[in-house]
Amino acid sequence: MTRRQGSGQASDLVQRLLAGDRWALTRVLTFVENGYPEGRQALGELFSHTGRAHIVGITGPTGCGKSTLAGALAREYRRRGAKVGIVAVDPTSPFSHGALLGDRIRMQDLTSDPGVFIRSMATRGALGGLAVATNDVVTVLDAAGEDVVLVETVGAGQDEVEIADTAHTTVVINIPGAGDDMQAIKAGILEIADILVVNKADQPAAESVYKQLHIFMDLARNEGWEVPILKTAAHKEQGIVELLEAVSRHRAYLTESGRLEEMRRHRARRQLLSVAQRMLLEGVLAQARENGRLEELVEAIAARELDPHTAAARLIGGAAQ
């Protein structure tokens, strides 16, 4: 009975979400983020309404001005009449829980604009959960009719690379003077860049980072798309129009070259595997918890009687019986 109510509730919320109801959107996102059955059902119903939004990943080191840049870009999209979603996956983001009062005040014009929807994601959670949850949140915002979804993450590590898989266009931000210049330019993160931005370009040291990025990118292979290197001063809204135009050019390139279609398939595969992985583990765990097998194996590893690989094989074997 509860299940049927839940199921009816989800369908009702989905209809309201598709009709533009922001409250319904918030509710669906909560269901989705928490992995509730209603969230899964909503995703199923919403999925055929997706594929229209342009997803822009914005990444860079802590303190590089990601949120300010995302905010400025959102304002520029709003001036052009586009609906904007912002997903903040960065614990230091003003959009995120850890925000300071000052940051929140600076963002107030955005949070009070009905054409901007902001969602913060926790960066802690279940194994492999963040990338899955981010994908799902982006899917919901896409179905809700956002024209552009900005996904803001701290640039480092595997999370970001996985989240870059979610994005059509990945903007990587660099800043002058964060430690040794060349060390601040991260080889791993440059590889995922479709557009490079030197933010805080009003600082004198910016020119040096800009030149180094040019040298670095000249060495990189160029496969159809030449990565533009732009200068911005997001807190003064400088260079934002150029950034928006670079995003649009990249979108056009993706469509014309057939890369968008490839990305769609690539992203489908990643999503399938991430979700399957989590589902499989949940299934095995539910059973292993019930019969006490999980605790036995944990104890055996802690006591160094079993290595984790052997224990995992037994966990899986036991659940399959």
Place this chain on the structure above:
Amino acid sequence: MTRRQGSGQASDLVQRLLAGDRWALTRVLTFVENGYPEGRQALGELFSHTGRAHIVGITGPTGCGKSTLAGALAREYRRRGAKVGIVAVDPTSPFSHGALLGDRIRMQDLTSDPGVFIRSMATRGALGGLAVATNDVVTVLDAAGEDVVLVETVGAGQDEVEIADTAHTTVVINIPGAGDDMQAIKAGILEIADILVVNKADQPAAESVYKQLHIFMDLARNEGWEVPILKTAAHKEQGIVELLEAVSRHRAYLTESGRLEEMRRHRARRQLLSVAQRMLLEGVLAQARENGRLEELVEAIAARELDPHTAAARLIGGAAQ
């Protein structure tokens, strides 16, 4: 026949590794990182030899001087006769592939010291692979008789939180002047700190970060261990003795309070679940690839006929038959 050779080879390598052979250690790590069956076998044989090393996580934003600090700390441990392993999970680390010549030269005294073993990890890989691989590499170094293993990662995102689970003591580095000061102090990352370090403390702005950290930590809950806030200037080897002593005090606290035992169990659980998750997915994929089911489902998601959750359920259901 190949399998038996492989199996014999792994056992032989394990014996040589336990006897202190560095070449055997390198080989075993390669097997382990690549997920070869020989690596899994070696882990099984080595596991009962682990549990002695103290694992120190070192994390912080890009350009904060992590590698320099890890290097300085390693030198101080060497002066005290301890064997040190360094695992670099940061693409910008001089220990890592992306290193510049100058960084490598500065680290030369470490790389030529037979009492120091350095291993770099790629930050890209299979889903959930990095945390699993890092755990496995640390396990091998522990078994190889390192007294201390320093695990160096960029501080942000879930990877680092998972890798912090590997460490007994987590050192979080902050630096002056990386963007807005308070924004550089990351709420999420502070939560995992056992020791806080203000590196580059010879810079004038350091005092402000130091004070802000004190204010921040005074607000935090204190559960038995008061997180020390230290000042270092790693490139001048200043404050390193104090850092080493703080690590030793934390180790003593963990042992006396029973926390070390709790961590062992917690870590065992994480390792078991990470490995099981990867194993489960590999099993399902092997079958789905063979019968073409995987490509069918990927196409259906790409065409928006099926959402990823429904497709994943079919993938798992299909493999179970």
